[in-house]
Amino acid sequence: MRQSQLFTRTQKDAPKDEVSINAQMLSRGGFTDKLMAGVYTYLPLGFRALKKIENIIREEMEGAGGQEILMPSLQPKENWAVTGRWDTMDDLYKVADKSGKEFALGPTHEEIVVPLAKKFISSYKDLPLYLFQIQNKFRMELRAKSGLLRGKEFFMKDFYSFHKDEADLDAYYEKMKTVYRNIFEKAGIGDITYITFASGGSFSKYSHEFQTVTAAGEDTIYLCESCRVAVNKEIINEQNYCPVCGNKNLVEKRSIEVGNIFNLKTRFSDAFGLSYKDAEGRVCPVLMGCYGIGLGRLLGAIIEVHHDEKGMIWPEQVAPYLTHLINIANSRSVADNLYDELKAAGVEVLYDDREGKSPGEKFADSDLLGMPYRVVVSEKTIAASKYEIKKRAEQDVKLADKNELLNILRQNTNA
């Protein structure tokens, strides 16, 4: 992408109504635009990062046997009346049409996916079944805050598993813990994201959250540093020691909940009468698990964790572009050629081809936007027949000829 053609430009100052690091940097970098409190537009750079996250998640969900579907956001009241959540879920957006018929804007999709599954599940041979979607959710947050971390409309992956018995559900639930670990590892926050025991509701002792430790978090967890698991503050009164090793010396940390997995058992299949016939012809309830990740929140969490005073520092797998190519030479011809060659080699590159900008301004923009690699073409590099390459996260600058450059960038290209 030629930066001279890019829809957005950077801003020197953050808008005064954004306080959180992620919102300030996303706004300054032109990654997102706030429409209203808790509701953001993803602009080209932000949308690319979101898509990178989406692709990581999709790959892992498909690897876990998930089949992707897309369910509606506009949902009939009747489905929510069946589970009782029309009246009890107080962050449910309710809308009505001209005739007075009422609808919910989906905050989650158990009320839709269970009746849907009922149309196709009738035998033990149909189980297990794994369905997921990546889609906008709506929740009436009375106090949206912290940029992308808590919104009224947000992009979420929700995954639902259907099982014939508890053993199968439990085994799959354990498997999903590993799948989730992989996702957060790829997203660049694996080392500071901890599986956390949280309230399990009425059907199981615990649910499990994936909590990323950062001062910007709004959750409080108690971490067992040796087991690398945590306990959410919400259950610390019942569970004040490590559930794995019994350690009582837990360390209090602030954290962001980037994922949650939940054992639903028969909570929703009972409500909708979702059952199957076993090999003996007996009617049995289907057991369910659900597994969520907020993509926007994850994106915000990545920035909260990976930034410095100059800007964002994107992990390679979620960066909008791998490389930021900057021309500060008098002519664009050398940089133009390199841009074409990088693209031809499959390297994702944002090319600062803008005229009339000072080098300082281009470097400052590059630091703000935070692509993993910066490649500079200048009079000095042209004279040396080299290119300058620098990692955003590191100070060292090195000169490389074209082959070296392509090798470095290619080995980080997952194309």
Added chain:
RNA sequence: CGGGGUAUGGUGUAAUGGCAGCACGCAUGCUUUGGGAGCAUGUAGUCCCAGUUCAAAUCUGGGUACCCCGACCA
């Protein structure tokens, strides 16, 4: 939903009752090019509705929006 705060060009800000100013951005021209360039000429603003006053960005009332703390948060 309780409490607190804020609202001035696209962004950040100044002006406490008396000419709405500055910086960045943007536009045009010339110069400039390794860490947020220079000069010149332009562009663009007082959240909304009432009220007080000779006069309101400024005072009063109402509304709206946004931010922060708390509550809430399958």
